[in-house]
Amino acid sequence: MPRGLSLYVQGGSPLHRAHPFTKGLLTLAAIALAYIAPSLPWVVAIGLVLVALMTLAGVIRRFLVLALALLLPLTGLLLVVQGLVNPANRTVLIPLGPLSLYREGIGIAILTAGRLVDLVAATFLFSFTTRPADFAEALVQRGLSPRLGYVVQSALQIIQQTLETADRIRDAQRARGLETEGPILRRARAFLPLLLPVVLSSLVATQERAMALEVRGFGLRGPRVARYVVPDTASQRALRWALVLLAPLALIARIAGWR
Amino acid sequence: MNWLNAFKFRLNTLGIVLIPVCIGIDWAGRSIDKALNLPLFLDSIGTVLGGLLAGPWVGALSGFIANFINAGTVDPIAAWYSIVSLGIGFAAGIAGYYSWQRRRPWGWIALWILVFLVASIVSTPLNIGLFSGQSGVWFGDGVYTGLVKAGIPTWIASYFDEASVDIVDKGISVLVAILIYQGLPKRYRSLFRLYRPAEEEPEDKRSPARA
Numbered sequence: 052m053p054r055g056l057s058l059y060v061q062g063g064s065p066l067h068r069a070h071p072f073t074k075g076l077l078t079l080a081a082i083a084l085a086y087i088a089p090s091l092p093w094v095v096a097i098g099l100v101l102v103a104l105m106t107l108a109g110v111i112r113r114f115l116v117l118a119l120a121l122l123l124p125l126t127g128l129l130l131v132v133q134g135l136v137n138p139a140n141r142t143v144l145i146p147l148g149p150l151s152l153y154r155e156g157i158g159i160a161i162l163t164a165g166r167l168v169d170l171v172a173a174t175f176l177f178s179f180t181t182r183p184a185d186f187a188e189a190l191v192q193r194g195l196s197p198r199l200g201y202v203v204q205s206a207l208q209i210i211q212q213t214l215e216t217a218d219r220i221r222d223a224q225r226a227r228g229l230e231t232e233g234p235i236l237r238r239a240r241a242f243l244p245l246l247l248p249v250v251l252s253s254l255v256a257t258q259e260r261a262m263a264l265e266v267r268g269f270g271l272r273g274p275r276v277a278r279y280v281v282p283d284t285a286s287q288r289a290l291r292w293a294l295v296l297l298a299p300l301a302l303i304a305r306i307a308g309w310r
Numbered sequence: 311m312n313w314l315n316a317f318k319f320r321l322n323t324l325g326i327v328l329i330p331v332c333i334g335i336d337w338a339g340r341s342i343d344k345a346l347n348l349p350l351f352l353d354s355i356g357t358v359l360g361g362l363l364a365g366p367w368v369g370a371l372s373g374f375i376a377n378f379i380n381a382g383t384v385d386p387i388a389a390w391y392s393i394v395s396l397g398i399g400f401a402a403g404i405a406g407y408y409s410w411q412r413r414r415p416w417g418w419i420a421l422w423i424l425v426f427l428v429a430s431i432v433s434t435p436l437n438i439g440l441f442s443g444q445s446g447v448w449f450g451d452g453v454y455t456g457l458v459k460a461g462i463p464t465w466i467a468s469y470f471d472e473a474s475v476d477i478v479d480k481g482i483s484v485l486v487a488i489l490i491y492q493g494l495p496k497r498y499r500s501l502f503r504l505y506r507p508a509e510e511e512p513e514d515k516r517s518p519a520r521a
Binding site: 121125132136137159160163166167171174175177199202210216217221235243246251253258260264269 | 321322323324326327328329330331333334335337338339341342343345346347348349352355359371375376379381382383385386387389439440441442444446448451454455458459464486489490493494498501
């Protein structure tokens with residue numbers, strides 16, 4: 052199977068070996084903490100922990116490339132808009148007449164961006180170290196309906212195939228003289244002739260796939276036997292409980308006056 | 311509540327298999343949009359089409375899962391907006407139950423407004439929580455800046471920020487999904503129907519055997 056969309060990086064680190072649920076809860080707990088934490092130093096600390104974990108897993112360079120491309124434009128927009136018009140703005144930082152940037156707005160923009168960095172880092176930590184098939188398998192073994200497990204597992208592959216079909220159709224339509232460049236209206240007009248064949252061929256494939264699955268017993272009721280059981284340990288189970296408790300504890304601390 | 315009937319059925323194999331296909335169409339829409347360099351997202355066409363073809367559960371599940379796959383592969387922030395896609399799928403599914411896509415133009419406009427309202431209303435609290443009220447699209451954020459500068463409360467400005475982007479994007483997505491639906495052979499339209507629609511097309515009675 053082509054590597055395709057999945058961001059999974061092969062590796063042998065403890066994070067790679069951990070149960071998908073442990074990593075999933077780690078991601079959720081980190082995101083929750085980033086939004087509960089009251090001030091920038093805490094948000095930065097969470098980010099540093101996540102970066103350390105990614106270094107441990109050997110995926111830090113890929114993370115930097117992807118996260119910068121994603122977050123730089125957003126951060127720029129946040130700084131400009133909040134710096135200009137945040138309602139808390141009082142102190143002028145950079146005087147530019149009506150377009151002055153204010154200290155309070157910039158501060159809020161930096162905190163918002165810091166939380167986004169944590170969110171992005173926590174999510175990528177999961178997707179870099181977890182094979183999608185393992186995640187789907189773990190879900191099914193914990194009681195998700197196998198039919199929905201199929202949906203999760205097949206979606207990545209089907210997206211890949213659909214994108215390949217879309218590329219092929221684009222080349223074919225161009226060869227027939229469809230204009231895909233030029234002014235915006237001309238480009239917009241090319242949208243339907245490109246998408247409709249993709250949709251039709253996907254729907255045709257759907258019917259065939261449904262029949263193929265059906266004759267293999269896809270619709271049967273009853274329990275399924277797994278050929279590969281996702282490994283799990285008692286210490287990980289304990290860790291998961293700790294992660295589950297982290298967010299409510301932080302929330303209580305915050306209400307009790309964590310600054 | 312009559313429209314709740316749209317939710318009453320079990321997914322058969324064909325419906326289940328349609329979900330990843332709709333997710334694929336969501337992605338194809340966005341990738342063609344990017345290849346043509348159009349200034350929109352157009353990433354909910356599969357969700358709307360799935361809802362129209364096979365009801366609210368197929369639409370909602372494909373939108374929901376598409377966002378999570380997006381979060382795990384391209385844009386982690388997308389996971390939060392999965393709830394928006396869930397709403398869009400439900401809206402399209404209910405519209406499909408009432409066959410709005412066949413009532414031109416009012417059914418089309420109604421579907422557009424419904425999807426637009428769901429998308430903009432559900433997105434706004436997310437934007438406030440995640441982006442201090444901005445939508446992250448430069449055009450919408452320009453609207454936000456202007457409104458806040460004029461003294462409008464931030465949450466109203468935030469709504470108009472999101473709405474200014476959604477009204478165009480969802481309009482085109484809904485239009486494209488309906489046009490595709492109309493362009494499908496009748497066989498496929500009836501194939502994916504998982505329930506007897508509110509009003510039956512007479513030709514559809516001799517529908518092919520279901521897988």
